[in-house]
Amino acid sequence: MYEDKNIVERTLSGEKEAFELLIQKYENPMFNYIGRMVGNRELALELTQEVFLKSYASLHSYQAKYKFSTWLFKIASNLIIDYWRKKRIPTFSFDQQDTRGYQRGSLQISDKEPSIIKKFELSELKGRIEKTLEKIPSSLREMFVWRHINELSYDEIAEIKGIPVGTVKNRVFQAKEMILQRLEEKS
């Protein structure tokens, strides 16, 4: 984190090439996040590049009291929302999303049936999780990806989205349970 701030300072003082170090550090985490949000490799690459171009152009507005990664993911999140708006893809809030059949904590666990997770080999399970992830509401998917794929803390996610930590924890929990429930429905 401290290193990121030094690199930002070096870039702002005219050492343009220093910014490449930040790109190298965050290109894959950013690509993993955007890729899972838009579900298309080429588009994800294009948007990932745009995130870095935007962040470079507005680097003077970065405040060192925040983590650079938090600031970068905030830019990416806004960029994805703008993209969906321009392409007229609905950017829905969680309340408006399709949460059919899902009730918080309602996943039924039978004592006799084998566990849904145990039914699959790990590789098959991973494939099924990826496919199910694409189908859950974007606001839940975003937080799930940040928490469990980008491995951000709940506090960092709350800072990116500007919402309480409790809300973030709740949404990540709902995302996980929704994935499990949909896996169960399909099996």
Added chain:
Amino acid sequence: MSCLPVEQVYMYLEKQLSAPENKMIEKHVASCLRCQKVLEERKLFLQAVESLPSWQVPANFARQVMENISPVKVSLWSWLSALAGGFLTFIVAFTVYILATGQNMSSLFINLYQTLWEQIKNSSLVFIKFFKVMSAILSTVRQLLESLFKGLLQILTVIKPEVQILIIVTFILVSFLFIYGVRRKSSLGEK
């Protein structure tokens, strides 16, 4: 003790709980088959999620981004600061020059005024020439447009009214399609 909330099971697996809370969960799970199953299933699920394949950018991605980078935008405040700094430096240098050379201020200002007035007179002549050329160009354009309009009127007297309407409708349609096409092309995602 009643069964553990699933949310708490996740927090336990993600090491988000305090030591006493962890102990309490471990104690409960040791004696509850249902919660053992919940814990085991969520644990396997999280392990699968954490081992999902990582998306990798192409090897030269960072270099490509750097090639497309444009210079850092300088804020308006920075521009104003630089301008104010420059102006202050000029004032200080000017004052030092006056003090060092011991020149009479009034004669210096008269010289400055005369030089400026000469510059204004010279640039006025250039402006007058520029306006003359521009008015000549505009008059030629006007004559051209008049001839074009007269020509069109003559053509219209020959063409039947139905054909005239057809031409006007086609023109409006083509214009609309052109504007629509340009708008679509200039929007994001049409690159």
